[in-house]
Amino acid sequence: MKGTTLEFQFLFEGRWIPAREGQSVAAALIAAGERCLRIDEAGLPKGAVCGIGFCWECRCSIDGIADLRACMTPARPDMIVRRQRGLDPCPDRSS
Amino acid sequence: MSRSVVVVGAGPAGIEATAEACRRNARVTLIDEAARAGGQVYRQSHPALTGPEFADGGELARKSVLLRTFRDVERNIEYRPDTVAYALFPDRQLHVSHGSVSEVLQPDAVVLATGVREVAIPFPGWTTPGVMFAGGAQAILKSQRVLPGRNAVVAGCGPLPFVVAAQLLRAGGSVKALANLHPLTGMLTYPAALWHGRDIILEGLRYALTVRRAGTPRLSGYVPVHALGGDRLTGVVLARVDPEGRVVGGSERAIACDLLAVNYGFTANSELAAMAGARMHFDAVGGWVPECDEFGRTSVGDVFVAGDGAGLRGALVAEAEGRIVGAAAANPGETDRLHRELAEPLDRRRRYLSFQRAVRAALHVPPALWGLATDETVVCRCENVSVRDIRTAFASGHGTPNAVKRNIRAGMGWCGGRTCLPAIAALGQLHAGIPPGPMMTPRPMARPVTFAALAAQKRAVGR
Numbered sequence: 001m002k003g004t005t006l007e008f009q010f011l012f013e014g015r016w017i018p019a020r021e022g023q024s025v026a027a028a029l030i031a032a033g034e035r036c037l038r039i040d041e042a043g044l045p046k047g048a049v050c051g052i053g054f055c056w057e058c059r060c061s062i063d064g065i066a067d068l069r070a071c072m073t074p075a076r077p078d079m080i081v082r083r084q085r086g087l088d089p090c091p092d093r094s095s
Numbered sequence: 096m097s098r099s100v101v102v103v104g105a106g107p108a109g110i111e112a113t114a115e116a117c118r119r120n121a122r123v124t125l126i127d128e129a130a131r132a133g134g135q136v137y138r139q140s141h142p143a144l145t146g147p148e149f150a151d152g153g154e155l156a157r158k159s160v161l162l163r164t165f166r167d168v169e170r171n172i173e174y175r176p177d178t179v180a181y182a183l184f185p186d187r188q189l190h191v192s193h194g195s196v197s198e199v200l201q202p203d204a205v206v207l208a209t210g211v212r213e214v215a216i217p218f219p220g221w222t223t224p225g226v227m228f229a230g231g232a233q234a235i236l237k238s239q240r241v242l243p244g245r246n247a248v249v250a251g252c253g254p255l256p257f258v259v260a261a262q263l264l265r266a267g268g269s270v271k272a273l274a275n276l277h278p279l280t281g282m283l284t285y286p287a288a289l290w291h292g293r294d295i296i297l298e299g300l301r302y303a304l305t306v307r308r309a310g311t312p313r314l315s316g317y318v319p320v321h322a323l324g325g326d327r328l329t330g331v332v333l334a335r336v337d338p339e340g341r342v343v344g345g346s347e348r349a350i351a352c353d354l355l356a357v358n359y360g361f362t363a364n365s366e367l368a369a370m371a372g373a374r375m376h377f378d379a380v381g382g383w384v385p386e387c388d389e390f391g392r393t394s395v396g397d398v399f400v401a402g403d404g405a406g407l408r409g410a411l412v413a414e415a416e417g418r419i420v421g422a423a424a425a426n427p428g429e430t431d432r433l434h435r436e437l438a439e440p441l442d443r444r445r446r447y448l449s450f451q452r453a454v455r456a457a458l459h460v461p462p463a464l465w466g467l468a469t470d471e472t473v474v475c476r477c478e479n480v481s482v483r484d485i486r487t488a489f490a491s492g493h494g495t496p497n498a499v500k501r502n503i504r505a506g507m508g509w510c511g512g513r514t515c516l517p518a519i520a521a522l523g524q525l526h527a528g529i530p531p532g533p534m535m536t537p538r539p540m541a542r543p544v545t546f547a548a549l550a551a552q553k554r555a556v557g558r
Contacts, residue, residue: 020144044222050228051243071231
């Protein structure tokens, strides 16, 4: 599934993830084999579920902003995506 | 002065309603949550994401006709993509937000064409990353052009699992098993209905051919009963269930996979209609929907509903109904004239509704299937509320999903109950004999909205 579109990378938990212009963060992560996008308040690993934005399970911290849905957020070059953990929804802000 | 109409949702019903109201000289605003028009079925990729299509040619042809209708009307309307409608109050006060700004619109008529979302039946392990709604997996494939899993198991009931399995195969994925609660051959008992839906059935047969050629194992009467894995899915246990929905002991079989795509039908996005005070009723197939007449008029004046949000009937009904309801919203109170002018879409809707009767049978979920979830299984994923919590709440006298929500927070999280509401109602019925009853009261915000957007609210002056 290759095209002639702009290709770039973003950071997820310290790993460079390849993405194509127009792709969502969730799609690029899934393509790169990442399934666990968040650790919830009970310690359960969570991934993308509804794929269309209503379930909010795939919410991530992106460039320091917490609770953005990976499935609805377009990937951009060099963005920093973090896995939220429990009640610390914004790892970048607290560190 | 011409009537102002706001249509919520740019899927087949919303686009057709917009076009028809526009033809009748209404001033139309089309609000849509997505960045591009089309809705869920006719979802458009980002223009930069080109690539092969995995949907059937018939569906692609209908999509291109609908999107042409949209493009033809776009310059004559106010089109607002990336905009959520999060509340509908009396006198058609519709609250919308876009980025960090919100606004109150108050048109002469509101058409709700908000469609449906998928229903999942919880089972042990269903929160494991890699378990997705089948339509969600399809969205990743269709609009993102990413294979949501290399080795998939697809399961559930109705036509969608079939379609998703075929599309995964066409995209180069491997489907380890296709488990269907009911054999789709059950539809053959509705010959007249099948005739009206013959085009769709041809598409179905082409998908079936893809699945057959791939040699994908078909497991009829099987459902996923346990998802395996820790921080990622490693496999799924499928088991056969009897007609009442109880697991047949000894029929379990484990299959390795990295994606479980599962769908047990759909439930209406009817929060805005309920919030406006429309009289609602529950349909086991399609969820809580507003009562409406043939022109989509709800019990609340000048609030209309069209498409799957008025009851699950599929995209073809939605297209016909959009025209009917768009006309009624632009020319209210002219029933005789509407009957005369809308003979074609009224007839088209009647024919496709008869086809939907056959599909309904394939979407029947036997109540005991909701018992697949054990006491420890999380039902409300946002607030981590388990079956035990919900069962205890119903058993201790909480008589409605509303009461359960208030006391144990089930349905109160980020998704606003949109994921777990059908499960909470079904568990009340299964464990406490409580019929679904009234819908869990939707409160604003029907979608999460930032404080910044609420603080920066524009209010329409006059009309």
